[in-house]
Amino acid sequence: MRMTKVIIFDLDNTLYNEKEYVISGFKAVALFLAREKSLDYCTVYSSLLESFVINGRGNNFNYMCSKLNINNRIISRLVDVYREHCPEIILREDIELFLLELSREYNLCLLTNGWLLPQKMKVESLKLDRYFDTIFYSQQDGLDFAKPHPKYFMQVLQFYKIEASEALMIGDDPVADIQGAKKLNMPYFQVSNELDDNEKQQIIQFLHDNIQ
Numbered sequence: 001m002r003m004t005k006v007i008i009f010d011l012d013n014t015l016y017n018e019k020e021y022v023i024s025g026f027k028a029v030a031l032f033l034a035r036e037k038s039l040d041y042c043t044v045y046s047s048l049l050e051s052f053v054i055n056g057r058g059n060n061f062n063y064m065c066s067k068l069n070i071n072n073r074i075i076s077r078l079v080d081v082y083r084e085h086c087p088e089i090i091l092r093e094d095i096e097l098f099l100l101e102l103s104r105e106y107n108l109c110l111l112t113n114g115w116l117l118p119q120k121m122k123v124e125s126l127k128l129d130r131y132f133d134t135i136f137y138s139q140q141d142g143l144d145f146a147k148p149h150p151k152y153f154m155q156v157l158q159f160y161k162i163e164a165s166e167a168l169m170i171g172d173d174p175v176a177d178i179q180g181a182k183k184l185n186m187p188y189f190q191v192s193n194e195l196d197d198n199e200k201q202q203i204i205q206f207l208h209d210n211i212q
């Protein structure tokens, strides 16, 4: 008998590359500043990208504002524009097929950290409701219960009325996803960044072997 009943996926950097989201958000911010402040779109966009290449995510708006001499009081507005923008992201075709294939035999659940609105908009852009029968947003009540906190892992188990051993957690984050699963003795699989062919094969192998 098949042991695994529910496959729980993380979203960012597991099903798609989060860099794509960041880039899409920077474009929305550059467009906003071009419209509202008559700034040059390309200048704003390239300084945001430059900041991302140098420092990664975080403080990108500060960097851009100080470089372009913009009063940084506008930053909170830019954060809203970023978080509320409709993301231009798509699922890689092979990942789409992989999810489709899995969804025929298993219940698929999405368990994602991140603020509610942006996560919901990502889910919509990636059309994830086609493959996932449940979606849990672990930061919908704030940061306290974000993965690796067990609260939402437990909610998934309760929803499906399964034991932790009957789930498989798939995610990229060694703390949020992997430690979260380990705490509950839930089987897990760590991906490096955006599922690759080798990882997909290993997951299929695990599901195949995990039979009693």
Ligand SMILES: [Mg+2]
Residues within 6 Å of the ligand: 010, 011, 012, 013, 014, 171, 172, 173
């Ligand atoms: Mg992730």
